[in-house]
Amino acid sequence: MTNGFGGLSRQALDWVESKWQGAVLEEAVPLEGGTSSLLYEIRASKDGEQQSVVLRLHHKGEWLDQEPDLARHEAMSLELAEKSGIAAPRILAFDESGEACGMPAVLMTKVPGAVILPPAYDAAWLDGLAGTLAEIHRHKAEGFPYEYFAYNDARRLERPKWSRVEGDWMRAFYIVAAGGPPVEYCLIHRDYHPGNILWEEGRVSSVVDWVNTCRGPAGVDVGHCRVNLAQLYGTRIANEFLDAYERHAGESFVYDPYWDLLSLIDTLDGKPAVYPGWKTFGMAGLSDELVRYRLDEYLMSLMDRFDDF
Incomplete structure (x- = not known):
């Protein structure tokens, strides 16, 4: 495992680097709120500026047994959202089988904004x-x-x-x-x-x-x-x-x-x-x-x- 990268394996980091060419990876931060997969914000220096992408890792074997193509499914969904003009992350790469990354993975852009749950009616x-x-x-x-x-x-x-x-x-x-x-x-x-x-x-x-x-x-x-x-x-x-x-x-x-x-x-x-x-x-x-x-x-x-x- 690699220090400073949220426990991500060297294999996963190598895969991200191969798909995010020109980026010098600096940090990976686990994102909270997800329950069905592992989410990380990966920060890097690229083209003279700080940039971030999001990596999703599908780690639940029982889900993958039922739907082994989860990574491809999300990649195709993000492609469709982009073509339809819907505000959503843009797909950068995916590993359907997990052979390259270590587990099925989706690499996507990090989009602006935050989840808001108002305390009362809004x-x-x-x-x-x-x-x-x-x-x-x-x-x-x-x-x-x-x-x-x-x-x-x-x-x-x-x-x-x-x-x-x-x-x-x-x-x-x-x-x-x-x-x-x-x-x-x-x-x-x-x-x-x-x-x-x-x-x-x-x-x-x-x-x-x-x-x-x-x-x-x-x-x-x-x-x-x-x-x-x-x-x-x-x-x-x-x-x-x-x-x-x-x-x-x-x-x-x-x-x-x-x-x-x-x-x-x-x-x-x-x-x-x-x-x-x-x-x-x-x-x-x-x-x-x-x-x-x-x-x-x-x-x-x-x-x-x-x-x-």
Whole structure:
């Protein structure tokens, strides 16, 4: 291992140097907030100035067993984002197999901005979040080889013993298992939530973490963001986000609560708890108990929407 480079191996550093030609590497700093991969900001002197890039290393064997092409997937997603004019990192290089770098890797530009999680309701922040997502969905991404699939099979989910409304969750599983409405696919980020949005001077500066990008229903992105907002701030803010998204998307989006329900169920993985990244970004006051309470509350709000349809 190499001192001053965050524990990165000599093999990884050699690979970065080979792809970032002319750069004299000076430091590697682990980036916080990610849970599914290792992220580093690598700083160097290049062309007489200080520059930085970001290196993502896919280290989770169980994820790679399911999707061995994660590095290629993100590289293609970043290429598509650049061609579409979406503010995102630019791909510099990738190692799909990990043979060259030591583990599957993506090297990309470092984009400006920082994650902001307001301590309370912020209308301008919520509007920027919604408007940016609506812009992503304007792209149809025809020919992009990755298409949406659900992470959880609703038919196999067990009764959530942690919940106060177990029966309603079971009803939700049955609804999702029955299948959704026909929908036109578009470009979806697939992990759109406040922790993947960077801000600068009150505006969204970039969207990061394009590992799972695909063509799919816009409602999946909307629903995923709403689940995160419901846990962070409660159902009312999640509903405010939906209203803002509908304003930005206009007639191109037809809301159906099915995609909200599916997105909610897709987040279930054991007993719900506070997402570690939120604490990293300064969100205080959350507890596992509060998150579970809010998920129950959000579920019931969705079931009410089904009753209205």
